[in-house]
Amino acid sequence: MTLKFEPVRLDDGAGALVVLDQTLLPSQTHYLRLCTLEEIWEAIRQLRVRGAPAIGIAAAYGAYLALRNNPDWGQGARPGWPAEVDSLFAAAKNRLANSRPTAVNLFWALDRMEGRLNALRSEAAGGASAGTAWRAAILAVLRDEAHAIRNEDEAACRSIGEHGLSLLKKGWGLLTHCNAGALATARYGTALAPIYLGQERGYGFKVFAGETRPLLQGARLTAWELGQAGVDLTLICDNMSSIVMKSGKVQAVLVGCDRVAANGDSANKIGTSGLAVLAAHYDIPFYIHAPLSTVDLACATGADIRIEERPPEEVTEAWYAKPMAPRGVKVYNPAFDVTDASLIGAIITERGIAYPPYGESLGRLSRA
Incomplete structure (x- = not known):
């Protein structure tokens, strides 16, 4: 590539x-x-x-x-x-x-x-x-x-791309969140790596990228880099994910991760856990993609992950010519949320695919 x-x-x-x-x-x-x-x-x-x-x-x-x-x-x-x-x-x-x-x-x-x-x-x-x-x-x-x-x-x-691609079929619709592509790594990305490899091999994926409020990493970054690669991509607002899934346009949800706890709970960009809940409701596989350097075996569960909170201006003013909320309104702006391991179909690493129970499979891959 x-x-x-x-x-x-x-x-x-x-x-x-x-x-x-x-x-x-x-x-x-x-x-x-x-x-x-x-x-x-x-x-x-x-x-x-x-x-x-x-x-x-x-x-x-x-x-x-x-x-x-x-x-x-x-x-x-x-x-x-x-x-x-x-x-x-x-x-x-x-x-x-x-x-x-x-x-x-x-x-x-x-x-x-x-x-x-x-x-x-x-x-x-x-x-x-x-x-x-x-x-x-x-x-x-x-x-x-x-x-x-x-x-x-x-x-x-x-390697994550190769393992991830093995779970996907030609012509599938794929939903992504935030940007877990080449912009976020040394090359290829994590969640976007199977998409890049599929593009090279004629899989014909149809990708839906959630815009990812408030910083729009999906709209600004994922749409930009996949567009350069010629991937068939459609940008959607975050609150459109349910209708896209319900309509049968999505066969898998692919996301990256910033920290995986020992039990498989996974912290990723805010909004990821909501997508996992929707995917479970519509019986769509939900896959985490992360190198083993992202797996923190010293962190027992997602409750132990510190969630970064960012400035309120990112919600009320960033990317807009004029403020989009009343001055002085209270803002809660967590950068990440934690997806429960029970909602994750697999965690795809460079050494292989971890399946539940993650306490066993992640430990085994980390020791491999």
Whole structure:
């Protein structure tokens, strides 16, 4: 599959994270060049880069660049591990971890970067190299680990697509929510990966994309990227999902996920749980697509998932030329909801398809 865009990439020569600003889509295709920790934090927080896997990739590169672009450590001939690197990395990790609370990939990627740094320190115990040599070694392993996170995500998404496609039939109507496509990952996407692969192989899917209020990720992002791929796509308002399902136009609902609890409860963009209830009512299979980096076995159930709440202006003013609600009205704006495991037909991962009971199947796939 040839894509005309890349949501996140490293320009190491310039010391910059290059991010497609998704807040400007579909009207503008504009890439940001982010060099500082604060710029990367702001890009994640303000949804310039979004989607659980893409957030993890951006955070990994952000942690690397925080050290790479700081010249005040690891200099000179003093031998031994540069003590200041630990505090600098910890500060970068803590800042990036505070950008968004729900997507577990963010924390997974930062923990993985920290683990690689700790492993290098252990390997280096007692070494007598000068500070400049340590600086080069530290930056090399952090850069390589961030690259690995990105490349592994691309491979995982391709595999999710293959497994997901095995559950679908040619000519089916598919309903999606939010954007779980190439914009949200290294490539292919999670829930959209089977659609891309089906498009390549002549499956002739007819896709219905819910607009996904209040930030319109379905209308702005999913419609944009699937349109570029030539997919047969129809945009609907979120409150049209029931009539589309009832009319027999939808044979499966495909969604991504930001965190899967050990029991299979899954947090995804607000409105996902409502779609799952409708799908169950109309006896339509409802499938979650997520890499295993999104599965949080330390989180027992969906009740333990912290739900991000975002600014009220996203409901009352964003995307409108004029305010669309009375000034001062109270607004509740959770970014995610949790779909009960009982409503999920399968959770599709890069290592295979998990079926209920998820406490057993997810654990088995995670250990594979």
